[in-house]
Amino acid sequence: xxxxxxxxxxxDDKEILKGLDLEVKAGEVHAIMGPNGxxxxxxxxxLAGKDNYEVTGGQVTFDGKDLMDMSPEDRAxxxxxxxxxxxxxxxxxxxxxxxKTAMNEVRAYNNLPxxxxxxxxxxxxxxxxxxxxxxxLANRSLNEGFSGGEKKRNEIFQLAMLEPKLSILDETDSGxxxxxxxxxxxxxxxxxxxxxxxxxxxxxxxxxxxxxxxxVHVLYNGQIVKSGTKELALELxxxxxxxxxxxxxxxxxx
Amino acid sequence: xxxxxxxxxDVSTEEYKYGFTTDIEMEIAPVGLNEDIVRYISQKKNEPxxxxxxxxxxxxxxxxxEMPTWQNFELPPIDFQAISYYAAPKKQxxxxxxxxxxxxxxxxxxxxxxxxxxxxxxxGVAVDAVFDSVSVATTFKEKLKEVxxxxxxxxxxxxxxxELVQKYLGSVVPYTDNIFSALNAAVxxxxxxxxxxxxxxxxxELSTYFRINAQNTGQFERTLIIADEGSYVSYLExxxxxxxxxxxxxxxxxxxxAMENAEIKYSTVQNWYPGDKDxxxxxxxxxxxxxxxxxxxxxxxxxxxETGSSITWKYPSVILKGDNSTGxxxxxxxxxxxxIADTGTKMYHIGKNTRSRIISKGISAGEGQNSYRxxxxxxxxxxxxxxxxxxxxxxxxxxxxxxxxxxxxxxNNSSMIEHEATTSKIGEDQIxxxxxxxxxxxxxxxxxxxxxxxxxLNQLPMEFAVEAQKLLxxxxxxxxx
Ligand SMILES: Nc1ncnc2c1ncn2[C@@H]1O[C@H](COP(=O)(O)OP(=O)(O)OP(=O)(O)O)[C@@H](O)[C@H]1O
Ligand SMILES: [Mg+2]
Numbered sequence: 191x192x193x194x195x196x197x198x199x200x201x202d203d204k205e206i207l208k209g210l211d212l213e214v215k216a217g218e219v220h221a222i223m224g225p226n227g228x229x230x231x232x233x234x235x236x237l238a239g240k241d242n243y244e245v246t247g248g249q250v251t252f253d254g255k256d257l258m259d260m261s262p263e264d265r266a267x268x269x270x271x272x273x274x275x276x277x278x279x280x281x282x283x284x285x286x287x288x289x290k291t292a293m294n295e296v297r298a299y300n301n302l303p304x305x306x307x308x309x310x311x312x313x314x315x316x317x318x319x320x321x322x323x324x325x326x327l328a329n330r331s332l333n334e335g336f337s338g339g340e341k342k343r344n345e346i347f348q349l350a351m352l353e354p355k356l357s358i359l360d361e362t363d364s365g366x367x368x369x370x371x372x373x374x375x376x377x378x379x380x381x382x383x384x385x386x387x388x389x390x391x392x393x394x395x396x397x398x399x400x401x402x403x404x405x406v407h408v409l410y411n412g413q414i415v416k417s418g419t420k421e422l423a424l425e426l427x428x429x430x431x432x433x434x435x436x437x438x439x440x441x442x443x444x
Numbered sequence: 445x446x447x448x449x450x451x452x453x454d455v456s457t458e459e460y461k462y463g464f465t466t467d468i469e470m471e472i473a474p475v476g477l478n479e480d481i482v483r484y485i486s487q488k489k490n491e492p493x494x495x496x497x498x499x500x501x502x503x504x505x506x507x508x509x510e511m512p513t514w515q516n517f518e519l520p521p522i523d524f525q526a527i528s529y530y531a532a533p534k535k536q537x538x539x540x541x542x543x544x545x546x547x548x549x550x551x552x553x554x555x556x557x558x559x560x561x562x563x564x565x566x567x568g569v570a571v572d573a574v575f576d577s578v579s580v581a582t583t584f585k586e587k588l589k590e591v592x593x594x595x596x597x598x599x600x601x602x603x604x605x606x607e608l609v610q611k612y613l614g615s616v617v618p619y620t621d622n623i624f625s626a627l628n629a630a631v632x633x634x635x636x637x638x639x640x641x642x643x644x645x646x647x648x649e650l651s652t653y654f655r656i657n658a659q660n661t662g663q664f665e666r667t668l669i670i671a672d673e674g675s676y677v678s679y680l681e682x683x684x685x686x687x688x689x690x691x692x693x694x695x696x697x698x699x700x701x702a703m704e705n706a707e708i709k710y711s712t713v714q715n716w717y718p719g720d721k722d723x724x725x726x727x728x729x730x731x732x733x734x735x736x737x738x739x740x741x742x743x744x745x746x747x748x749x750e751t752g753s754s755i756t757w758k759y760p761s762v763i764l765k766g767d768n769s770t771g772x773x774x775x776x777x778x779x780x781x782x783x784i785a786d787t788g789t790k791m792y793h794i795g796k797n798t799r800s801r802i803i804s805k806g807i808s809a810g811e812g813q814n815s816y817r818x819x820x821x822x823x824x825x826x827x828x829x830x831x832x833x834x835x836x837x838x839x840x841x842x843x844x845x846x847x848x849x850x851x852x853x854x855x856n857n858s859s860m861i862e863h864e865a866t867t868s869k870i871g872e873d874q875i876x877x878x879x880x881x882x883x884x885x886x887x888x889x890x891x892x893x894x895x896x897x898x899x900x901l902n903q904l905p906m907e908f909a910v911e912a913q914k915l916l917x918x919x920x921x922x923x924x925x
Contacts, residue, residue: 261884280878331895
């Protein structure tokens with residue numbers, strides 16, 4: 191589904207991703223861990239098409255298409271979803287109106303007619319229940335005045351509504367209380383299928399107890415320096431990242 | 445790949461949708477402004493002597509006045525002698541049925557989304573359609589008459605309801621008020637007249653649609669709305685003009701009178717031709733709008749969505765004379781390219797326990813300049829007056845400007861005046877967030893802007909709120925990428 195080869199990207203001429211490789215197949219869940227500033231959010235942003243990152247090398251294909259050739263909105267419409275580490279507030283724009291607009295854009299891209307009001311409402315209800323998203327929140331303006339945890343939960347609610355092929359969750363677990371973490375995880379597990387895939391960016395092994403990944407990768411200084419199964423996460427929790435420094439590219443120690 | 449900021453800077457202009465002209469045989473007064481022209485207009489309109497006298501007094505006063513200089517923009521010189529002050533379609537019979545209206549005119553209004561033919565009337569909305577200097581049709585007149593509501597063109601009112609017009613014309617905005625009110629009084633073209641009798645809740649929305657078509661003319665309409673004791677009316681005006689290279693003047697006067705326990709809700713969706721992207725052409729929209737809450741417990745509410753005109757210069761105001769009366773002003777003003785808006789309101793608190801509320805939302809894109817100018821005046825006698833002002837500016841790109849000039853004059857210590865102001869930009873992060881959900885940048889900006897303006901748009905009658913939302917989105921097309 192997603193194939194990243196030797197991806198290099200920089201911001202303001204500073205190279206942040208330094209030749210990154212990753213393969214994600216349908217039905218898989220990948221976790222990406224790594225120290226602060228290692229480039230995890232950068233990877234997510236580059237995949238989603240954020241403008242101020244310059245891709246300087248490598249290839250990324252998504253469902254066989256060259257992802258880097260697509261506009262951010264087309265990537266989203268084609269089924270790539272990013273749950274943001276820091277979701278923004280958009281005052282006055284109702285969550286519902288926004289979601290409906292987003293949904294219809296995705297549908298139009300796939301040659302489907304706009305969703306019918308009744309069907310939309312039915313889906314809202316169903317998905318709200320799935321992630322236990324308060325309908326009072328669903329009816330408010332987009333993230334306006336939401337608490338940190340509420341914003342995160344709204345991201346997952348949107349994910350549930352839009353049913354993307356590939357979801358990237360950037361530290362969705364940070365800021366969630368224990369119950370919320372459980373609810374969100376349960377929601378994600380229910381959404382998992384043989385047809386979609388997830389990339390979980392996280393600092394905490396706890397999330398991976400709830401959503402069990404097929405693979406765990408360590409992103410360090412702009413590269414994936416180690417990959418393994420969920421046991422790797424436990425090892426990281428115990429030992430930290432220092433022991434992996436040897437496998438990092440030499441350039442980083444200049 | 446360009447950044448979002450570059451995209452925001454990259455200003456171009458979307459074609460103005462209403463820029464077509466109607467080819468119809470017109471009767472046009474020779475250019476120039478003098479007593480003969482005023483007599484000519486008055487005679488064309490078959491006016492009684494008193495109206496001619498009123499016009500002539502106003503003209504004599506106008507000729508003594510000079511242009512003001514306090515505005516926050518460079519006012520290009522206007523040659524008042526180079527304008528024609530009367531233009532009307534030639535085929536003009538007194539119409540008893542709408543289907544007698546010149547098909548060309550019906551087609552014009554149809555194209556503007558204002559169906560006037562009997563079969564297609566907008567249900568629940570009565571329309572007065574003004575084409576250049578004359579009203580061409582007023583719908584639902586008879587139906588309104590059944591409940592005693594008078595809704596007709598201003599010219600008809602002068603002839604058919606002289607006692608009401610004489611009593612109220614100039615009572616809120618005298619011709620001596622300012623140079624444009626003097627000009628308007630001298631050359632009034634047409635406009636709407638509304639009278640709601642005691643205790644009547646007007647059963648439908650009333651609206652006037654103004655269209656400038658002829659070249660080298662201006663529009664000088666007069667609107668007079670009187671809501672008698674305990675009555676209610678909601679009125680809406682809309683306007684468009686063809687795309688022309690020269691600037692055209694629109695100098696209207698609107699007077700509202702609310703008696704005891706009466707309420708007038710006045711909404712404007714202003715979409716005059718704004719000029720091209722280099723600032724060539726467009727309407728000068730210099731309008732004086734004022735209402736008086738004459739009786740106790742009365743209420744006047746102005747809502748305006750201003751997207752058109754090359755220069756908009758107006759301050760819909762309320763004189764709060766009756767005790768416990770309320771004045772409201774809700775405004776969205778959008779300027780792009782080289783458009784200028786200097787707009788706001790004045791709230792004069794005279795009665796006890798009077799309330800005013802001002803919500804102004806400026807949106808500037810391209811090289812647009814947007815000024816909020818407001819006055820809250822609390823008189824000696826206005827015990828316990830309250831004002832709340834919220835004045836927000838939204839900037840799109842970094843070549844536009846937003847300015848606020850809030851003036852407060854209070855002569856009564858018991859008054860409470862609150863003022864809040866914010867300036868914000870549309871964030872790249874907001875746009876990216878929406879992009880990431882499949883919404884392109886243009887739609888994203890429209891969504892953000894409509895969210896920002898929501899408090900004002902919510903004040904509009906339902907049918908028009910949707911239109912206004914679309915209009916904001918269309919007006920911003922091409923301003924972003
Ligand atoms: N716009 C930017 N301008 C300058 N530097 C940037 C920019 N965006 C990211 N960086 C830098 O790139 C590096 C990687 O940042 P990134 O946000 O991808 O880290 P992360 O792995 O997500 O960290 P965290 O775990 O703290 O979320 C950091 O050193 C950061 O300061
Ligand atoms: Mg991060």
